[in-house]
Amino acid sequence: MEKTIAGKTIAVNEEGYLTDFKQWDKSIADVLAAEAEINLSPRHWEILGYLQNEYKNEVPLSIRKIGKSGVVDIKEFYQLFPKAPLKTATKIAGIPKPASCI
Template sequence: MQTTIAETTVDVNEEGYLTDPSQWTEAIAHAIAAEEKVGPLTDDHWKVIHHLREKQAAGEEMTIRRLNKSGVISTKELYALFPGGPLKKAARIAGIPKPAGCI
């Protein structure tokens, strides 16, 4: 289905995740972050968002453990930056599909 986020028409699924990552803009990220009660977005948030987008484009599944091991962001910091479900919120803000893993 289509919806308007930050004055842009985008395709989203029923949980509000963008279905086409190429429709994503930084303005959309700000708007979704505000809705998810995350932020205001800092450099650390952007570091995570851009990393998730890069990995998604490369077809790699991202987990909290991999984020921690890659040195992008520690698990503690990730939970502090995106409170209340860090990976799924970060993915939604980054305009990529909801992570499907259990770990």
């Protein structure tokens, strides 16, 4: 599937996750965040950067790992991305939806 985000044609899956991280940039993140009703603050960017790094290092993401990351605790993570934080944050970060139950 393709979707026009911030004036660019971007490949996404049926849930709206980018399928090619190379197409991601900050303007795309801003649009995806707005769709999730989130205004990206410097704190959000820090976490998005962390998630992208973990993805690049092929570390599977889970809420438990987020809590142990030292970047953000679980409570703040839920405050920053209130609805389904891991799903929302990974979508904005342009990386795949984690397949974790924990």
